[in-house]
Amino acid sequence: MPATRKISINPSLIQWNLEDNLIPFSNCSTMCEPGQKKVPRGIFPCCYNCEDCPSGTFLNQSALGQIRCSAISNVHSTVSLKWPPCELIIIKFVADPYSCVDCLWHQWSPPRSHHCMERELNYLEWHAPFSIFLLMLTNGGLLLTIIIVIIFILNYNTPVVRSAGGRMCFLMLASIICSFSCAFFYIDKPNKASCQIRQMIFTVSFNICLSCILVRSFQIVCIFKLAAKLPKAHEYWVKYNGQYIFIFLSTFIQIIICTVWMITGPPSTHGHIITKAIVLDCNIGNTIGFSLSFLYTVFLTVACFIFAYMGRDLPKNYNEAKFIAFSMMICFVYYILYMTSMVTPNQERYTSYIQTFLTVTSAFSIALGYFVPKCYIILFMPQNNTMVYFQSCIQDYTKRQNDAN
Known part of the structure; x- marks a missing residue:
């Protein structure tokens, strides 16, 4: 039997070719950490x-x-x-x-x-600071509109109310109330019903308001500038209530466009994915339907602005050009910002905020630009709210026209 042999190694005598004489790591890789x-x-x-x-x-x-x-x-x-x-x-x-x-x-x-x-799910919640701000604006607009309605009812037979449109004013005020109310459908988690209701109601109600302003501007220009040149046309317009026929036809066209839009491709809930959240919002649905509805509203706004400009030299108690032009300019800004909010990339988080604010602002533009100046005359300048004053203004305008000719 061979003798048993043993080997003994003293680690302290081994010289490793590493700094501080460390023992080299024999594996070619280390364990990867989570992730x-x-x-x-x-x-x-x-x-x-x-x-x-x-x-x-x-x-x-x-x-x-x-x-x-x-x-x-x-x-x-x-x-x-x-x-x-x-x-x-x-x-x-x-x-x-x-x-x-x-x-x-x-x-x-x-x-x-x-x-x-x-x-996280991001949308306009009722308790959010911006939602509270919008609700304050909306409720303020509704309160202002109701006050205007009361003032116009109490002063219905005065020249200022009649020159503003008479019964037509209440149709405009009702459409403004509907426009303000649409802001409530922008708050809370969107669903298919709220997406469709807010688009349909605002588009139609705002269309009614613009149609009324367009008719009123056209009537004033027609009375002072076109009635003498086209007496038959003006007679038929007055006899057959042309203003209400136009408002009905204009609104009917918009309703048809919106109905086809809602049938072919209605707005629905859409989620924009950003880094840590999903922004819930409403898309526009059928692009063609939305574009036709939007362009028709822009067309009415441009027509209102043109007739307001044509009446810039009318008697001052009938001269609503600067107020209507101011309202229409705000509407133009609204259209530009609204479209910008839809096409600008990387801002999906703020689209609902912008569109809700613009909806409230557009309703304010009509209430402040068209009705508040008339309420100011009724409340603080009653001497300008008499038939005598209106007749004197018309006589002065006629005299200037004759002198110019």
């Missing part, structure tokens, strides 16, 4: 680099298979899914540390994440 995937390096499977998973993905070997299995079970909720397929999925995902997994569409994750987080 990092393995990137193979060279021909040896045990050698790899660790790389952070990008945002929107995750990698957690201990929980990955379980999450994926539950996701598949939810998708196939109507199909009987037995446990072995899930078990196979778990084995597959746990054994794959080389790929980062995408988060679900309603989730997000920062770089180097080992799990996904739910995105």
Whole structure:
């Protein structure tokens, strides 16, 4: 029998070629941390680099298979899914540390994440500061409109109310109330009904208001400038209530456009995905229907502005050009900002805020620009609210016209 031999090594006598004589690490790779995937390096499977998973993905070997299995079970909720397929999925995902997994569409994750987080839902909530501000504006506008209605009812037979349109004024005020009320449908979580109602009601009610202003501007210009040149046309206009026929036809056209729009492609709820949230809002639905409705409203606004400009030299108690022009200019700004809010990228979070504010502002533009100056005359300048004053203004205008000719 050979003698048993032993070898004894004294580690303190070994000189390693490293700083501070440290023992070298024999593995070619270290363990990756959670949120990092393995990137193979060279021909040896045990050698790899660790790389952070990008945002929107995750990698957690201990929980990955379980999450994926539950996701598949939810998708196939109507199909009987037995446990072995899930078990196979778990084995597959746990054994794959080389790929980062995408988060679900309603989730997000920062770089180097080992799990996904739910995105927040963003929309105009009732208790949000901006919503409270909008509600204060809306309620203030409704209160102002109701006060105007009361003033006009108490002074219905005065020249100022008659020159403003008489009974037509109450139709305008009712449409302004509807326009203000649309702001309530912009607050709270949007749904298909609220998306359609707020578009339909505002478009039609604002169309009625613009049609009334257009008719009133045309009537004043017609009385002072066109009645003498076209007496028959003016006679038929007055005899057959041309103003109400025009308002009905104008509103009917807008209703037809909106109805076709709502049938072919109505507005519905839409979610804009940003980094950590989903912004809930309403899309416009059928682009052609929305464009026709919008362009028709712009056409009425331009016509109102043109007739207001034509009447800029009328008697001052009938001269509403500067007030109507002011209201229409605000409407033009509203149209530009409204379209800008829809096409500007990376601002989806604020689209509802902008559109709600513009809706309230457009209603204010008519109330402040057309009715408040008349209320001021009724309340604080009663001497200008008499037939004598109106007749003197007309006589002065006629005299100037004769002198000019």
